[in-house]
Amino acid sequence: MSNQKSKNSAFAISYPASQKVFVKGKIHDIRVGMRKISLLDTISVENGQEKREKNAPVIVYDTSGAYSDGFANIDITQGLPRLRSEWTAARNDTEELPAFSSQYCNERLQNKDLDDIRFPVTHLPRRAKAGKSISQMYYAQQGIITPEMEYVAIRENLQNEMLGIASHITPEFVRNEIAAGRAIIPANPNHPEAEPMIIGARFLVKINTNIGNSALSSGIDEEVEKAVWSCKWGGDTLMDLSTGNNIHETREWIIRNLPVPIGTVPLYQALEKVNGDIAALTWEIYRDTLIEQCEQGVDYFTIHAGLLRAHLPLVQNRITGIVSRGGSIIANWMNIHNAENLFYTHFEEVCKILAQYDVAVSLGDGLRPGCTRDANDAAQFAELSVLGELTLTAWKHHVQVLIEGPGHVPMQQIRANMDEQVKLCHGAPFYTLGPLTTDIAPGYDHITSAIGAAQIAWYGTAMICYVTPKEHLGLPDKEDVRAGVVAYKIAAHAADLAKGHPGAQVRDNALSKARFDFRWKDQFNLSLDPEKALEYYQASHITGENDHCTMCGPHFCAMKLSKKLCNGL
């Protein structure tokens, strides 16, 4: 990480006409960062007199953490402020360990060759004290409203209190949803840099972004930059799917600098440890990997524990077989060893480890359909049924649960997919990849899938995993990440509107009023991608003309005529 100074300032995030504001908690001593967008006055002329009307600022959900706080000191060699450390410590049910528990982790720490790429600061891991349960689900079930719960209640409400919009989302409502397993707050105490956020059908729809190097494709710098970049555009959580070299060190840099929860698929790293030899994969290696990542601060793990041997014959008549990486690896492992899925047979042990760090489990769908023709088939639903069983096992240990879903599903089958998840998985939040609604547009799968994602989120999916234009073709670069995140923010917001999330409509209305007023700057500033909107506008617009829309030209502008009409009536 050379030339740190310029690098660090490059990480700062700024949004036009925006200010970081903090809303204080009423129960706990917390402050929740949000983004306030200031608007210009509406100016009209009435009887020859200029009339000015104030437009209230709009407060929007902010995933950029300290990067957009002008007063914060960004230094990626030190990591972000450890926001939640004190909350965890105050509960007095965890302890800081004298050393890391993972053998692999300790080997890496002792390897001098890695000094150059190692994150400079070491934070010792924190784990539940013996006999203690420390998950948000456990606290909620005890009737405790944690700082995390109050934090997300404030965060979800945006500016509702200010605007007098009624909202069902109170800290107690949050507690109740968490207790029932219908929502989760992924919040590993070893990732105190992450701001609390909630994933559940009765809250704002969230989006996950994926990054990750595969076989030498990108370095640490680039991965950290992409991770922060995804937060800039609105990514709510981030999965690091790296399969290349130095996974451990890369992840450390990302976690220490990431203001949102991070997820991984531990199997990928476990397989790297045996040089990709599926036959050599053992429970002991996997277990050590889980502990390594729990102590680093990963907030949720995708674990493909629901794919059983009995399901494999169901895949034979598919067009695209198994398209989940984790699913195909474990299917091969079962076949080689003539044994049941080791994640299934060891699931109780998995839960006991995760419970000690409040790491959530995201039950992977190894049999998700890889094309529209394979959607909602017997293989997919057989696995989903097992995910439902595993949900109850995890909950027994107070481990928070997400259920992963497809994939490729044509529109007319999306509702059935959602209904089946609700029926089989006891209300645990659904987390889907897309779904893509057609297979015929590689290069545009952020669009084929945003169509499906908007629908399934409206039907109740709590988090949608983004797809970039490079899906099926290659690994996303920064511009692909931006295109994927914005497409998914659109899908998520369209679903928030459709679900009637309190206050979701405010931003649409403010932007539309700005549009009608020809307050161009406000229109850009309120948009999901102000830079892109401005760039397109400037490409067409003649400087100094502000009273008509660029598409119609001055003589035919509908809104200009409409205004004239309204004044005349």
Place this chain on the structure above:
Amino acid sequence: MSNQKSKNSAFAISYPASQKVFVKGKIHDIRVGMRKISLLDTISVENGQEKREKNAPVIVYDTSGAYSDGFANIDITQGLPRLRSEWTAARNDTEELPAFSSQYCNERLQNKDLDDIRFPVTHLPRRAKAGKSISQMYYAQQGIITPEMEYVAIRENLQNEMLGIASHITPEFVRNEIAAGRAIIPANPNHPEAEPMIIGARFLVKINTNIGNSALSSGIDEEVEKAVWSCKWGGDTLMDLSTGNNIHETREWIIRNLPVPIGTVPLYQALEKVNGDIAALTWEIYRDTLIEQCEQGVDYFTIHAGLLRAHLPLVQNRITGIVSRGGSIIANWMNIHNAENLFYTHFEEVCKILAQYDVAVSLGDGLRPGCTRDANDAAQFAELSVLGELTLTAWKHHVQVLIEGPGHVPMQQIRANMDEQVKLCHGAPFYTLGPLTTDIAPGYDHITSAIGAAQIAWYGTAMICYVTPKEHLGLPDKEDVRAGVVAYKIAAHAADLAKGHPGAQVRDNALSKARFDFRWKDQFNLSLDPEKALEYYQASHITGENDHCTMCGPHFCAMKLSKKLCNGL
């Protein structure tokens, strides 16, 4: 139009691994052009032996006309072959006029200053003989299956006959839908260059593209190029919304070179004729414009005849008032003259003119909502109800009808919008702009609207009007047109799948099988934008490696592992 030779070859369209094939009619002497995509063999290794399996070619709907026919001689100064001239002549119910009937048209023809920009060939106009009805609707009601009807029946069936897929779409089925007004074939005899296509809920979902210069933004060359370009990517019809100079001459170049039906909003040109002075607009000027455009070969007109004076107060509480250009112009006209909408009061006369040229009417929604908050309001539905009345008037004259729809509609209100249209408009096909499902993403409105377009098309909308990334910000350039068309082809195809259109799934399955086989070239060739897919692939891929997916890398490729597994089981 200088340097014609190079220009003309630049207009030729080629698709990779594709061949233009023609399917002959059984009733009429017609041949329907389609695109056949050839595929490679599937190669696998079994017991050390290479095994090859043939993959059947895939035939896809083709909107590129003669431009993709290697044997056709493209010369844009001569225009496309006049495919339908003989069919019209054979019916013996039209006559070629000795001269154009529009005063304005004749003035333009006699103006020597326009010689440089005038299309070089003049085709005299054709009109119904006195007392004759010549619309496809009329023929259908008489029980006649025209060549146009058989043409679209073949075109909609793709390769179903070859594959033995049952299809309800027969020439008789087409005739019946046209007779009932549930579908239209826009086919002005004065635009014989256009290939017949059908717009109706029981057929493939169609997409319209818009082009048009506003105030000097682009010239004739550029508009013709954009028009052909939109056909390359799959535009089914094209609306020329020009409001700048030389509309008449520009349109002539476009029509003579356009293999798809063309629509216009005649009001725009009528207003140009009075220098944008809304007060000066008269029925006589509008009437002459209708005749001018009917005789040039426009296939359908958007006419804002349903917006009445009584509706104007309903607009007062909207955020964005009236956002339809045509709607705002006519609203102002009514206000200035204290008179009812002249398109409404003259609607019977309009229909009598259109009937003589089989020009379809697309009843414009002047009060379409311009933001999600204004959707499905009293203003919109009051106008829609009048459009229903006007539909019956048009049908009395055997004029084919489309009903235009919104606009901006949040997801949860889309179904109600469609249902209301069905209820009020007697089954006439719905033609919507988007709808955009959120207002907060200028720069990405091809995506906000593709989400809504896919849904409303699934619910029964027959044609969706594309939106480009420049919507609300500026006029689209070529790349914007491509992005808009592909986004809308995705939405339309997703809806075709959802509706179970016979044969729609074939292309998805073929592409998915190619993906699973690592037949990369086939995957690209079968996609909606082969060039983009290839470009993205090449950016990530190392030459010579073909047996794994670029996203996972060689060690973790799910499909590679899945294949191994299937062979092993």
